[in-house]
Amino acid sequence: MKVFKNKDFMILWLGQNISKLGTTLYDIALMWYMYKKTGSSIALGLSVLCFTVPSVLIAPLAGVFADRLDKKKIIINTDILSGIIMLVFSYFIFVYRYPVYILYIFMILSSMVTAVFNPSISSSIPVIVKEEDLKDANTLNQMSSQITNILGPVLAGILISFMNIGLLFFINGLSFLICAIIESFIVIPKVIIKTCTNGIASQFKEGLKYIASDKPLLYLVMAGGVIINFFLAPLSIYETILSTKILNVGSTGYGMMNSAISAGALLGALLIMANVFNDKYKMTVIGLCIEGIAVAFLGLVPNYYVALLSEAILGLGVAMASVGISTLYQTLIPKDKMGRVMALVSTLCSISVPLGTLLGSIIIAYLPLNIILIISGVFIIVTGFLLIPLLRIKTNNISLDSALK
Secondary structure, eight states, rough: GGGOHHHHHHHHHHHHHHHHHHHHHHHHHHHHHHHHHHOOHHHHHHHHHHHHHHHHHHHHHHHHHHHSSSSSHHHHHHHHHHHHHHHHHHHHHHHOOOOOOHHHHHHHHHHHHHHHHHHHHHHHHHHSSSSHHHHHHHHHHHHHHHHHHHHHHHHHHHHHHHEEEEEEEEHHHHHHHHEEEEHTOOOOOOOOSSOOSSHHHHHHHHHHHHHHHHHHHHHHHIIIIIIIIHHHHHHHHHEEEEEIIOOOOOOHHHHHHHHHHHHHHHHHHHHHTTSSSSOHHHHHHHHHHHHHHHHHHHHHHHEEEHHHHHHHHHHHHHHHHHHHHHHHHHHHHGGGGGGHHHHEEEHHHHHHHHHHHHHHHHHHHTOHHHHHHHHHHHHHHHHHHHHHHHHHHHHOOOHHHHTTT
16 A cells, blocks of 8 residues: 555554544543433433533634634644643543533534534645555554554443543543644645635635535435434433433443444455455445444344444444545545535534434333334334445546546
């Protein structure tokens, strides 16, 4: 793979994987801690909302800054700020004497910083990686992320069982600071904005118009992002309740379920890297359908080992869909618009997350969990089929790449 010879990408890749390991420990610890502290699915839903709502509000503006300002400085400074927030957050976990709303405040602050960080990192990859190497770069990111995700949840589940959970938050803070140091060695070429609009508001509107005016891209965003996110958003809530109230496998079992997703995604990444799955259009459609099948199967048989298999299948689908959709976005959107357009894409997709989370945390009180999982799986499968027109565009030799230029 030529991407291994790309020094800047490999430095970025290394730093991000260190940060991802810390974040994985944090994510597992936070959901477990909140549920044990409150015993409420609504509290879990509010936690997810604290992550998503600030991102929805800030991401479009952050995308404009990612196109206008130095991406490297944004990436490094936001990682430093995230590290400081996590270290202070860990202090409150150690202290124990605080109201729950303090946790929500830290979640919101962390989400705000992440919302500024994400457009810069996503728009940097197409700049430092050649277009023909983007699929390999995305696959390598997917593979290494899943290795981290396999180790992270298992490690988190074990650590939670015998040490202060605040230590996991502390480790996450350190990982951000280490990542910032590593990222200081990256060289990210500046991209000249070709448009004549200078104001932030004008550039924001331009990115919005670009998405709205191009039906193939808008269709991909709505079906492959908005709808899917709506049904997958409450999955972490479902998994927490499934592991504690139905399967009775504790924090270690919950960690193993999350690791099973990562194991399946790692297998998917390896298959993509081996060119078993080579077509980004088919990968997107088939991957989403596999996700739906896995979620439905998770609700059909309330057995721990069946749940592990279902989560692994879900991970396989996630890997295929993620690499397919990411590569489509990166090859179809012009580099000088990448920051603001990707931020808007992220915003449109993220809007459905709080809605899905809110509905999921409420409906769990009225419907059995297995019924909810089956219904969600069916809708995800249907959504996958809705993207088949993308295959027709390709079959008819109407290239999306040229259609979006």
